[in-house]
Amino acid sequence: MSAFVDALASRLPPGRVSIDPADLLQYGRDWTRDWTPAPSAVTWPRSTAEVVEVLHISRHFGVHVVPSGGRTGLAGGAVARQGEVVLSLERMNRIDPVDELGQTVRVQAGAITQIVQEHCERAGLTWPIDLAAKGSSTIGGNLATNAGGLNVVRYGHARHWVLGLQVVLASGEVVEVGGALEKDNTGLDLRQLFIGSEGTLGIVTEATLKLTRVPGKLDVLLFGVDGLPAALRLLREVRQGAPGLLHAFEYFTDFCASQVVEHRKLPWPLRNRPHAYVLVELEAPDAAVLEFWLGVALGVPGVSDGVVAQSSKQARELWAYREDITASLSAAAQRHGVGAPHKNDVALPLALLEAFCAELDGDWRQTRKAWPLALFGHLGDGNLHLNTLPPAGLPPTDWPSACATADRELFALVRRHGGSISAEHGVGLVKKPYLHLTRSPAEIAVMRAVKAALDPDNFLNPGKIFDP
Amino acid sequence: MKILVSAKRVSDPNARLNISRDGKWIEGDVEYILNPFCENAIECALQLAEAHDGTETVAVGIGDDETARFIRQGALARGVDRGILVEADEAVIDSDVIARIYQGLCERERPDILLLGKQAIDGDSNQVGQLVAEYLGWPQATFASKVEIQGDEVIVQREVDGGLETIALTMPCVITADLRLNEPRYASLAGIMKAKKKPLDELEMDDLDLDSTDPKVRVVAMSTPAGRKAGVMVKTVDELVHKLKTEARVV
Numbered sequence: 001m002s003a004f005v006d007a008l009a010s011r012l013p014p015g016r017v018s019i020d021p022a023d024l025l026q027y028g029r030d031w032t033r034d035w036t037p038a039p040s041a042v043t044w045p046r047s048t049a050e051v052v053e054v055l056h057i058s059r060h061f062g063v064h065v066v067p068s069g070g071r072t073g074l075a076g077g078a079v080a081r082q083g084e085v086v087l088s089l090e091r092m093n094r095i096d097p098v099d100e101l102g103q104t105v106r107v108q109a110g111a112i113t114q115i116v117q118e119h120c121e122r123a124g125l126t127w128p129i130d131l132a133a134k135g136s137s138t139i140g141g142n143l144a145t146n147a148g149g150l151n152v153v154r155y156g157h158a159r160h161w162v163l164g165l166q167v168v169l170a171s172g173e174v175v176e177v178g179g180a181l182e183k184d185n186t187g188l189d190l191r192q193l194f195i196g197s198e199g200t201l202g203i204v205t206e207a208t209l210k211l212t213r214v215p216g217k218l219d220v221l222l223f224g225v226d227g228l229p230a231a232l233r234l235l236r237e238v239r240q241g242a243p244g245l246l247h248a249f250e251y252f253t254d255f256c257a258s259q260v261v262e263h264r265k266l267p268w269p270l271r272n273r274p275h276a277y278v279l280v281e282l283e284a285p286d287a288a289v290l291e292f293w294l295g296v297a298l299g300v301p302g303v304s305d306g307v308v309a310q311s312s313k314q315a316r317e318l319w320a321y322r323e324d325i326t327a328s329l330s331a332a333a334q335r336h337g338v339g340a341p342h343k344n345d346v347a348l349p350l351a352l353l354e355a356f357c358a359e360l361d362g363d364w365r366q367t368r369k370a371w372p373l374a375l376f377g378h379l380g381d382g383n384l385h386l387n388t389l390p391p392a393g394l395p396p397t398d399w400p401s402a403c404a405t406a407d408r409e410l411f412a413l414v415r416r417h418g419g420s421i422s423a424e425h426g427v428g429l430v431k432k433p434y435l436h437l438t439r440s441p442a443e444i445a446v447m448r449a450v451k452a453a454l455d456p457d458n459f460l461n462p463g464k465i466f467d468p
Numbered sequence: 469m470k471i472l473v474s475a476k477r478v479s480d481p482n483a484r485l486n487i488s489r490d491g492k493w494i495e496g497d498v499e500y501i502l503n504p505f506c507e508n509a510i511e512c513a514l515q516l517a518e519a520h521d522g523t524e525t526v527a528v529g530i531g532d533d534e535t536a537r538f539i540r541q542g543a544l545a546r547g548v549d550r551g552i553l554v555e556a557d558e559a560v561i562d563s564d565v566i567a568r569i570y571q572g573l574c575e576r577e578r579p580d581i582l583l584l585g586k587q588a589i590d591g592d593s594n595q596v597g598q599l600v601a602e603y604l605g606w607p608q609a610t611f612a613s614k615v616e617i618q619g620d621e622v623i624v625q626r627e628v629d630g631g632l633e634t635i636a637l638t639m640p641c642v643i644t645a646d647l648r649l650n651e652p653r654y655a656s657l658a659g660i661m662k663a664k665k666k667p668l669d670e671l672e673m674d675d676l677d678l679d680s681t682d683p684k685v686r687v688v689a690m691s692t693p694a695g696r697k698a699g700v701m702v703k704t705v706d707e708l709v710h711k712l713k714t715e716a717r718v719v
Contacts, residue, residue: 217499223657267651287537291660298657307654310541311501312482314654 004061005041008085011057012050018042027088028080030073031133032430033339039066039080044091048166048174048205051087055172055203058085064462067199069110069141072133074343075428077145077198077464084462089140092205098123103211104163104180109140109204116209125211128155132323140204146196148424153380154247155212157424159195166206167194170455180208193450198426199461201454218247219282219290220315223297223306224274228357230302231278231379232350237300239380243293244284249380252277256325256374263328269321270305278379279322325376329387332372337396341374341387342403346414347423350382356417364409371406383423386410411437427465435466469520469617472570472579473513475527475543475551476503477535478590485692492687493559500534502542505585507652508645512615513583514547515650520617526577527551530569531558536668544663545655551668552577554676562685563591567599572676574604579640581622586611586644597644603679608642609635613649 008017018024019041028037040063045051058065066080068088080086089110096106100123107116113127113134120126131137131149141147143165147158155161164178177190194202225231231251238246253276261268269277284290297303309315329341348356365373370391377384388406390399411421415437422431422438435444444466451458451468458468479485483499510527517523527543529535532555539551554569574582582604587594601608613632614625626633627646637643655663673681702708712719 221657222654269654271653271656291664294657295661298661306657308541308657308660310655312480312499313501313504318654 004057004063004085007057007061008041008043008054011053012043012045016044016046016050027068027071027086030071030076030078030428032074032076032079032428035076035079035081035429037080038083039086040083042086042088044088046091048092048168051089051092051168051203051205052172052174054085054087055168055170059172059457059459064459065203066461067140067144067203069138069144070112070133070136071141072131072137073141073145073426073428074345075145075198075422075426075430077426077428077461078141079429082463087203089203089205090138093138095119098125098211099180100125102180104208105211106180106206106208107139108206109138109143111139113137113139113142120211121214124214126214127161127209128212129158129161132326139207139209143195143204143207144197144199145426146424148378148381148383150248150250150378152378152383152424153249154245159192161210161212162191162195162207163210164208165191165194165204167202167204169202170457170459174205175202178208182210196426198428198464200451200464201460203460215245215247215283217283218315219244219284220309220318221280221282221294221297221306222269222318222321223278223280224270224272224276224304225278226275226302226304228276229354230300231276232354234278234280234297234300234303235350235380237297238280238282241293241296242280242282242284243286243289244282246280246380247283248279248281249378250279250322250376251379251384252279252322252325252376253374255372256329256376257321259328259332259374260321260324263331264320264324266317266320269307269318272305274304277321279318322376325374326387329374329389333389336389338390338399341389342399342406343425344386344407344410344421345377345383345423345425346386346410346419346421347381347383348414348417348419352417352419353379353382353384356413356419359413359417360410364406364413368406377423381423382419407434414438429464432463432465432467469516469523469581470577470579471513471516471523471525471581471583472573472577473509473525473527473543473548473583474503474506474570474585475510475529475535475539475548476506476585476588477501477529477531477538478503478588481589487690487692491689491691493690500538502538503585503588503590504652505587505589505645505647507542507585508647508649509583509585509643510543510546510548511650511652512612512643512645513581514653516581516615516617517547525549526579528554528570528573530554530556530561530566536670539668540663540666541655541660544666544668545659546653547659548666550666553668553670555670555672560683562683563593563595564599564684565681567596567603568678568680569673569676570596570600571603572678574600574640576676581639582606582642584642584644586646597642601642604640604642606641607637608644609637610644611646612643613646615643615649 027042028039064084066084092108092110094108333341372389374387477500480499486496488495525548527548529539584597609624611627616623621636
């Protein structure tokens with residue numbers, strides 16, 4: 001192995017390679033903690049040519065490559081556990097000037113999402129993918145995972161905001177796919193093939209991002225609802241009747257709110273504790289029109305109460321009840337003696353969401369009554385996050401197998417309702433065993449054929465999504 | 469009991485302000501919020517009203533039609549019973565004129581407590597409460613962090629340098645609210661709906677029979693803070709320590 005590291009060190013400029021155990025640990029994993037990182041080395045190329053060089057050297061020595069961005073993924077897609085070399089793109093972070101007329105910007109894959117957004121905001125434009133991890137995540141990672149986030153209901157996923165890519169293929173060949181064209185109807189859309197492929201088909205080194213105007217003043221409303229059916233009725237009313245553009249529609253149960261209230265020492269947002277909450281963010285044209293509509297919203301059956309932020313400070317305070325759920329649950333998990341809550345991220349067709357939740361409340365929940373269950377998510381997209389904590393009395397050693405059983409039953413339920421087992425987190429290693437529950441054998445066969453065509457030696461990010 | 473409480477709008481500290489060409493006022497679209505210290509005063513008034521049956525709460529705003537929206541959404545929607553808008557040009561009036569307006573309103577409304585924010589977060593003058601107490605000849609408790617009514621007296625805990633002071637006042641009195649007084653509630657949807665139907669009287673300064681309406685303070689110039697200077701990269705810790713000692717002079 002040292003011959004491999006020596007080759008990297010001698011053929012790349014200085015400061016590009018490390019075998020320091022602390023680096024191997026840090027760069028060998030993402031936000032998941034289910035696998036022990038064991039890469040053979042970490043490399044930080046600074047140009048596309050250096051990426052090509054790393055691939056050539058790695059291929060020569062038969063070492064597989066795990067591409068790596070901000071490592072904030074939740075599916076184990078960036079985990080290196082079998083002596084792979086981690087190819088970190090974080091030093092390739094160039095951001096070109098904004099093309100204000102075309103509303104585009106060219107960036108390297110390692111540019112941090114939030115820094116790209118701040119760069120574009122000076123021109124009144126933004127790349128509208130808003131993620132909790134935006135301060136650490138990279139554009140390359142966002143594209144590899146087709147990231148979603150808080151405003152998918154308005155803007156869609158990352159794949160809607162890309163015009164062109166530069167990709168290094170497993171062969172070492174560099175291809176430009178798409179340019180800076182809004183319209184280019186010439187054959188297969190190769191951009192979309194690489195976006196969401198989790199680094200298994202090629203390494204994205206540069207991207208031309210599509211931008212849009214920075215939204216105007218956003219109104220934030222928090223409603224109390226007596227359950228999921230009422231939240232869905234409110235969603236229907238918001239989409240059909242609310243003035244302006246819907247920016248976010250988030251759902252969370254009273255249990256989620258209680259975790260945030262406890263962890264962040266916040267007051268309860270509404271006077272009476274409802275069964276669940278809906279946070280609505282709107283870009284409304286006019287305060288008077290919005291005020292009129294609030295009366296309509298309050299008339300939706302099952303909507304008990306609500307509050308409206310009167311200032312940007314209050315808007316941030318209301319968002320905290322939703323955005324701080326993950327951190328509050330992590331703190332609770334540590335009190336329960338486990339590193340993190342057990343997380344699931346499912347999507348259902350909106351029309352079947354109510355039936356799905358009713359069944360979830362049935363057998364699945366009844367056999368796990370003692371499990372603290374946090375249900376929240378981007379309801380406007382049909383996306384629910386289910387986080388569970390170990391129940392009191394369960395030995396920590398029994399927790400993983402109990403979760404595995406719970407997942408199998410949950411995914412069967414998701415499948416019966418035409419849903420997806422991974423709405424926005426990807427497949428990686430975490431959801432790989434369950435891919436067949438979401439995708440048909442024919443679909444998986446097509447995916448395997450694509451992988452075999454682009455990476456016949458299973459050289460890039462092996463073992464992720466599916467085995468060849 | 470009757471409580472008169474302030475609902476002043478201020479420019480949003482998170483928004484960017486443009487100073488007018490003559491350098492004396494703000495121009496262009498300004499995002500406004502309710503003055504946070506007025507929010508504390510309103511919350512205090514509501515809590516006192518909830519604790520003492522038969523208390524009427526009245527919110528006062530001084531400004532144009534836009535100010536009326538802050539009286540409705542910031543005060544009436546939270547539960548204040550009615551509002552009064554005194555029409556005035558905020559670019560012209562100073563703290564003294566505002567104090568005179570409150571004096572006129574108190575002589576007209578005869579409240580037991582006039583509750584104000586300790587200062588507006590844009591002008592930062594911190595003068596109105598003190599001036600109006602003087603003009604009315606009422607006792608005052610500024611920088612209140614706790615307010616309770618015991619019998620005929622109001623017990624106020626004040627934030628003073630290096631600690632707290634608790635004083636007892638007879639009513640009528642003037643109290644100005646500090647940040648730690650309470651945690652203001654959100655305006656509820658039901659409250660916003662109800663607020664549309666609550667009375668909001670509009671007055672002009674002439675209606676109040678004021679002793680003086682001439683401002684005593686004139687804005688001479690406004691300027692934005694100087695931009696941040698670019699940082700420097702240091703190569704070693706020694707260089708950093710040297711610069712901290714010799715250039716920044718902080719260690």
